[in-house]
Every structure is written in structure tokens, then in C-alpha cells.
Amino acid sequence: MSTTEKQRAEPREPELGGVSRRGDLIFAGLAKGSGLFIMLALAGVAIFLLLQSIPAIGASGEDAYGRDNIVLYIWPLLYGTVLAAIIALVIATPLAIGVALFISVYAPPRFARLLGYVIDLLAAVPSVVYGLWGRETLQGWVFPIYQWLADNLGWIPLFAGPVTTGRTILTAGIVLAVMALPIITALCREVFAQTPTMHKEAALALGATRWEMIKMAVFPYSRSGVTSAVMLGLGRALGETMAVALVLSASGVITINLISSQNPSTIAASIALNYANSSGIKTNVLIAGGLVLFVVTFAVNFLGRWLAARGQSKG
């Protein structure tokens, strides 16, 4: 039976299949080509940044924005970048976990979806608008708080002051926290939603209060997921440009004083602010800063994704 069918089918294939197979080949080629194109683009980002950074290695003095060499130029900026991102995470992580818990456990289920959309709207506001808001509005709000901090808690190095402006690294950190919040919240919600319902119901059935249920069933299950969410939020905060460029009144020092008028700048903000009047080697110096930022965010995102993947395979 099967052999006769095969014989009957075989001669027909070339005439019918010729056209369609060519279509298949072209389509498959296009699809694969697009995939390769994306890889090429990512490789291109790294290669072009690398090529354009090479001339900056020998830069010094005027070319390196008054520093002796490229490392001395980038190092304070890297410090500021990390400091602002850490402030942002210290503020955003507890908030994001709380909001994610609120949406997935506490809020009435009917509203949960809607509340998720509202949080996503936070992510939809363009960063330059946050920057404008931080520069014009938020700095006025936090200024009296900073004065109070400097007066009453000035013995802590973080709040040594003197306070002359609200546009400090702490304000920049607050704005970055607002921007990292929706990302961390969305990822935490996903992780919390994956907790087995049986575990949660079992905990409640044994008489646990809601908080005990969260502590015993939800948190142990989602530890690696939350960690990866925080890492991805960190990646976002490290690379954010405009909010910091608009908010921060920077002078490129290294200090842990969060509320004085002398603030460290960040890599991204310094590129955005200095690019317009840079030329020659100065441009290369800025691009070298971008390369460092790229490497740091790449590493952080890599770690975050790796943690997420490990958590998934384990769970």
C-alpha cells in the first residue's frame, strides 16, 4: 500500500514543490537573516564603541576634560553612576516588592489587572519628562527635607551638607527609583504569580495569617526571581541618562555626601551634557565612557538574566 502511494506521490513533487520550496527557502532565509542581523547589530554596538574608544586611551589634560588620563576621567563618573543607581534601588526595591504584593495578594482581584496597568503607566512616562519634573518640582519639595537632614542628622557623613540646592545626587536617585519601580514591580508580580496556589492555600488552611502565608509560601519560592528583578532594575537605573542630566547639578567629585551642592556626575549624564561641544579626541573620550557603561550594564543584565533562568529551571 504504502509503496504504491509513495510511487504515485513521488513524480508529482518536483512540479508542485519546486515553486513552494523556493518560497520556503527564501522565507526561511529571511527569518534566519533577521536573527543574524540582530546579532550583527549587537556585535556592531560593541565593535564600533571599541574602535572609537581606542584614540581616547592616550588622552590627557584638555582632551580628557582636565584630568590626567582617561581612567581618572571615567572613574569618578562610574562612582556617581553606581551611587545614583544604588540609591535608586534602596528606595525602589522595598516599594516594588510591596506594590507587587499589593497587586498579587492584597488588592481585590477585580482591580488587580487595572492596578497593573496603572503601574505600567509609570514606565510609559518618558524619562525626559521625569527629568523636567525632578528639576522643576521635586527639587523644591525635597529642599526643606534636606535642610532638616543636614541640621539634625548632619553628623552622618551621608547628610553632611551644606544644603544649597535640591538638585543633588539623592534627588537624582529618587527620580531613578521612580523609573526603576515599574520594571521591578512587573517582574516581581510575575514571580509571585508563579507561587503554587496549593502552597498558599495550605498555609492559609493551617491557620497562617496572610503575612505568615507570604513569608512561608511566597517569599521562599520567589527569592531568585526577586533578585533577578532587582538586577534588571539596576541595569535600567545605571543607564538612565536624561533624568540625571536634568536633575543633577554635578561637579564631578567623589563623595558620599548625598545632599551637598558638590555632586558626582554619572557617565550617561556627562555624555549627554558634554557631547554638544565636544570635538576630536574629546568625542572619543565620551565614547570610551559609553563603552564602560555598556560593559557594566551588560554584566548586570547578564547576571540578572542568568539568575532568572536558573530560578526557572530550579522551580
Next chain:
Amino acid sequence: MAQTTETRPPSPGDRASEPVSMTKPQLPGWAPALAAVVSFGLAALAGLLLGWGPAAIVVVGWIILLIALPAWSTAVEGSRTGTDRLVTTVVWSTFAIAMLPLAAVLWEVVSRGAPALNATFFTASQSGVLGEGGGIYHAIMGTLIVTLIATVISVPVGVMAAIYLVEYGKNNRLSRLLTFLVDVMTGIPSIVAGLFALALFTLIFGPGVRMAVGGSVALSVLMIPIVVRSTEEMLKLVDDELREGAYALGVPKWRTITKVVLPTALGGIITGATLAVARVAGETAPLLLIVGTFRATNFNPFDGAMATLPVLIFAEATRGGLMEYVPFQLERAWGAALVLIVIVMSLNLLARVVGTIFAPKTGR
């Protein structure tokens, strides 16, 4: 409940005779609301007497609530429920705090941006304007042009790459690497994408190049991973039975994909693409580097600088200059921010609506 307590076997000791309650006393359902009203009322009273600002009143009221409700609950219901009440209050507060910046930003943008809006604002450019007057027509057009070109580049590439991942890759080494790189690519800082476009165009056209297409290339780097991820999710939702049905009818694979798989997932793909457009429409940093800023209208994406809304906001906010011009520059920045937010939010809304309309088609 009373019955169960009576049928309980008597326990040894002197309490055997009296009925033991099996239910713990509970606070009534309106207790948290009452505690909140009383706490904030107390804070307001103290605030009015001592002359605090509204922010201080809210903070003090919140602290009183944070102490009072758990304390009351601990006294009546026991410490475990007290802790639970404390956490519940904290979790509700985090949501309120998270809403605060969104509400504040929207309020500020609307209240300060609305006065700037008028017919001239939408029809004139900044050409020859110092201080008052002029509009942002040139920037709106610039944003549309740059974003449109970015969409034309990213959507086909992103959708085709997603098709490769789901239909052809089948978890081979290339597709696993691609998935991973796309994930990492979503985390590329926007300014790095801008520097990439800048370095690329500098190599081709020489230093100091300003070109709107360069901005589109930079935005594509940010947009492609979003399109790939959302399309991939949607294609995975398409039932395998649909594909097998088409194959069984002798339809070639590429016709199956274009005629069966893609139409089924179309709604989700459009939603993802729209969200990606909304995401990049507000990007500033890459455009600042490669597209630059221009005060007149420029429709040619291959020739010279072009104004865009986000860059215009940044430029007007930081320009400084003569003191008497600054209020007009700020008003323009807020007005442009309002227009930009309206564009971005409408795109988001559109994406949700499209997603809801087409949702049943994706099945389960």
C-alpha cells in the same frame, strides 16, 4: 460556635466547668478605616495647632496609624494578627507612595503645560523666535519622522527574527544564543545605542554628522528586542493544531506562517509593536547625540539636524540665557512635555485596546 465549645470534652483542672471559647476576638471589618480616620484626624488637629504643612500632617498621621492599628489589633486579637495588620498597612502604603509620583508628574505636566497650548503652538516652529512665541510643529514632525523610520526598520526585522525563533529555530544553538542576546539587548542603555549610531555614521560620513536617520537606527536598536520578545510570546500561543492542519492540506511552510500563524497572532503582534513605539517615542539621549537640535522645520531625514519633542524639552529646559526669556522656554518645555505624554499614553491605550479586541483569537 457556642455548641462546639459545650460539647468539648472537659479538660483537667479548675477550668473544666467554665465554657472555653474556640474563636478569638476579632476587630470588626471597619476597624482599619476607623483607625485611619482617627490617626489622620489627630495628625491634622496637631498640625493645625502647631502650624505644620500638609506633607508633615500626612507623614505624622501615617506613623500614628502604623503604630495604633497594630497595637489595637495586638491587644484584641493577639500578636500574630497584629503583625499581619502592620504588614497590610505597610503594603497598602507602598502602593499609595508608588502612585504619588505618577499623580504628581501628570498633574504638574497638565497644569503647567496646558497654558502653552494654542493654535500657534501646533503650527509654528521656533525659527527666528527669541523668548515668547513660536511653536513646536517642527519637533512634532521630527518625532513622527524619526519614530516612523525606526518602526519601518524594527518591525519587519523583529517579527522575522521571532518567526525564526519559534518556527525554524526550534531551540537549536543559534536560537538559544539569539534569545539570550535579545534579552541582554533589552537592557542596553539608550545613550549607548545613540553612541553606536553616532560611531557608525561618523565612520561613514565623517565627524560632526547630524542626521535623523541616525536617530532612527539608534531607536531601532532599542526597539527590535521589544518587538522580538512580544512577537515570540504571541507566536508561541498559536495552537500547533492550526499549523498541522495547514501542513496536512499540503500548504508549504512559508504559506502556513504568512496565512495561518501570523493572522492568528496579529492582534498581539500589533500590541507589542505599538508598545515598542510608545517606549522609544520618548527616548531623548540617542536623538540628542545624533539628530541634534534645530529651530526650524526639516522634513529631510538624510540631511542635517532635526528637532524632536524629547530633545526640544531638554534643550528648552537647560538653555538658560537671558532671564526674561527663561519663563517662556520653561512654558514651552512643559507644553511639549504635555504633547509628548499625550502621544505616548494614547499609543499605550491604543495597544491595550487592540490587544483586548484581538485577544480571543490567540486562544487560551
